[in-house]
Amino acid sequence: MHARALERDVPRLGRARLLNDFEAVALGLGVLGDDQLAVLQDRPARADQPAAVLGAGTGLGEAILLPGDGAMPRVFPTEGGHTDFPPRDEWEIDLLRFLQARHGRVSVERVVSGPGLAAIYDFLVETGRGARVPEVDDAPDRSAAIGLRGAEGADETCAIAVRRFLGLYGAEAGNLALKCLPFGGLYVAGGIAPKLLGAIREGDFMKSFLNKGRMEKVLDQLRVMVVTEPRVGLLGSRRAASALL
Numbered sequence: 001m002h003a004r005a006l007e008r009d010v011p012r013l014g015r016a017r018l019l020n021d022f023e024a025v026a027l028g029l030g031v032l033g034d035d036q037l038a039v040l041q042d043r044p045a046r047a048d049q050p051a052a053v054l055g056a057g058t059g060l061g062e063a064i065l066l067p068g069d070g071a072m073p074r075v076f077p078t079e080g081g082h083t084d085f086p087p088r089d090e091w092e093i094d095l096l097r098f099l100q101a102r103h104g105r106v107s108v109e110r111v112v113s114g115p116g117l118a119a120i121y122d123f124l125v126e127t128g129r130g131a132r133v134p135e136v137d138d139a140p141d142r143s144a145a146i147g148l149r150g151a152e153g154a155d156e157t158c159a160i161a162v163r164r165f166l167g168l169y170g171a172e173a174g175n176l177a178l179k180c181l182p183f184g185g186l187y188v189a190g191g192i193a194p195k196l197l198g199a200i201r202e203g204d205f206m207k208s209f210l211n212k213g214r215m216e217k218v219l220d221q222l223r224v225m226v227v228t229e230p231r232v233g234l235l236g237s238r239r240a241a242s243a244l245l
Helices: 003-009 021-029 090-103 114-126 142-152 156-180 197-201 204-210 213-219 232-244
Strands: 037-041 051-056 060-066 074-077 186-189 224-227
Touching (some): 021 060, 021 074, 037 204, 060 156, 114 142, 142 197, 156 186, 156 197, 197 204
Parallel strands (some): 186 224
Antiparallel strands (some): 037 224
């Protein structure tokens, strides 16, 4: 589907622009207030430098922002969630093998997403590393149940799943940051992060984010924030639409 085709086929539409979902999220960042962000690493953000956003939900979205000529940034949506999943230790190597048996190729989105959190739970249970939790197995949304129970410490299996998930999430955030050096800020969006904000603040996310060897000193200079505004994509879409007028 192309915007020009929409304009031709639906004349009353006027001008049209199609946005990647994380392009819309990225555009929405510029209109957020301090009360719509939760700071994880409080460093100065430079307006003349790149910024980046990633977010886990039903999948894993990522985008890079560069300063524009005017108020609007230049946004480059990516398919970074479909890059290969890079295990960092023996536990994650075993997780990779478990997921390879299910899917063949394993992308980072297979673990850093809502379905990924459920997959980590399955890995724990099916390899004898955790006990099955009926409240999870019977839930209409297993990922949400695992996240809630894990954040509350209601049972060990979900707590381990959430801790490991957030470690993987933070590691991917660090990977994205190393590729574009977002001294304009790194934003964590998506539906999962606000719900697990307390667990994110406890340390596994940022510990993995910074765990990049000699590059830790570079990542320690970045401002890192969680987007708590659920409508950020709609705000970005409105911003893009306003620019067409």
